[in-house]
Amino acid sequence: MQILVKTFASLRDVAERETMVCIEEGAVVGDLMEVLFRRYPGLEEALFSSPGELKRFVNILVNGRNIHFMRGMDTVLHDGDRVVLFPPAGGG
Amino acid sequence: MLTPADRERYRRQLPLIGDEGQERLREAAVLVAGAGGLGTSIALHCAYAGIGRIRIVDQDRVDLSNLNRQILYRDADLGKSKAVAAAERLRGAGPHLRVEPVEASIDAENVRELAEGVDLILDGMDNFDARYLLADAARECAVPFIHGAIHGFFGQVTTIIPETTPCLRCIVPHPPPGGAVPILGVTAGVIGCMQTAEAIKWLAGTGDLLAGRLLLWDGLRAETEVLAVEGDAACPVCGEHRRKCE
C-alpha cells in the first residue's frame, strides 16, 4: 500500500519534504519509520531520543490525528494514509 | 456609529469589514498574553486595526537581547516593564484605544482573572505551560484562543474555538523544549500578523478561520502548509465533550 509522508521545519534538513512510501498491508507507524530511517540517515536521530523511543514533543499525525491519542508507534496504517511529521515550535 | 474621523482613518479597511465590523473591533477587548516577539507584533496590529481594548500581560523587563524582534521597544526602554513600555508605545495608535498593561507572570492563580471580560485570547507566550493554562481559561470563558509559536524561521498558527475545534492539547500534546530559542524578528512578525488577522476576522465576522486547521510557515524555504487537524476522543481536555457529540 502507498503512504504519503510529509515533513516540516527542521526535519527538512534530513529528509525530503514529501515522499511516497510503499509498504506491506497491515504495517504500523513503527514499520513506516524503519523504512524512512533507511531512506534518510539522520532522520532517526531527529525523531528518536533512544532507539524506538520517539521524542515526546515530535508530532506524528495520521490523516490529521495525533498518534499520541491512537496506538503510538503501533498505530495501524491504511492505503492512502497521509502521515505528517513535525516538531512544533515553542517560542514566542 | 463611526465618527467622521473614524471613517477617514479606516477608509481603506471599511470596504473589507464594513461599518459594523469596524464598530465590533472598537467594542472588542482582547488579551495579548505576552509582550515578546509575538505579543508586540500582535498588539501593534490590533491597535492600528481599531480594536478598542487591549490587555497586555508580561512580567519581564526590556533587555537588549529583545531588540532584534520585539518591535514596540527601543534603547530608551531598556530595563522598563514590557507591559508598561508596550502600553506607552501604543498610545495614540487608535482613537478609541485603551491599553491595560499588566505586569505579571501568567499562572494557574491569575489566569482566569486575566481572561475575564475579553472577547478572545491571543497567544504570545514562549512556553507551553502557560499556553495550556490560557487555552483552558479560554475554554472556560468560551472565547477563542489564537495560538501561535515560533522557532527560528518556522512558525505555526491555529485558532481554537471551544466546543468546536480540536483543543491545544489535541494539536500539541507534549510541549517542545522551551528556553531562549533562536528567533528572527520577521518570524515573530509574520506569525503575530497571522494571529491578528484571525482575531480581526473573528471579531468582524468575516472570512474563514484557521479553525481545525494548523498553518505551518517555513520562512527558510518560503513555504506554507495548512494541515487539517482532528480532535481526539482520548484527549484529556476536550475528549469528554467530543465523546458526547459522537
Ligand SMILES: [Zn+2]
Ligand atoms: Zn483536545
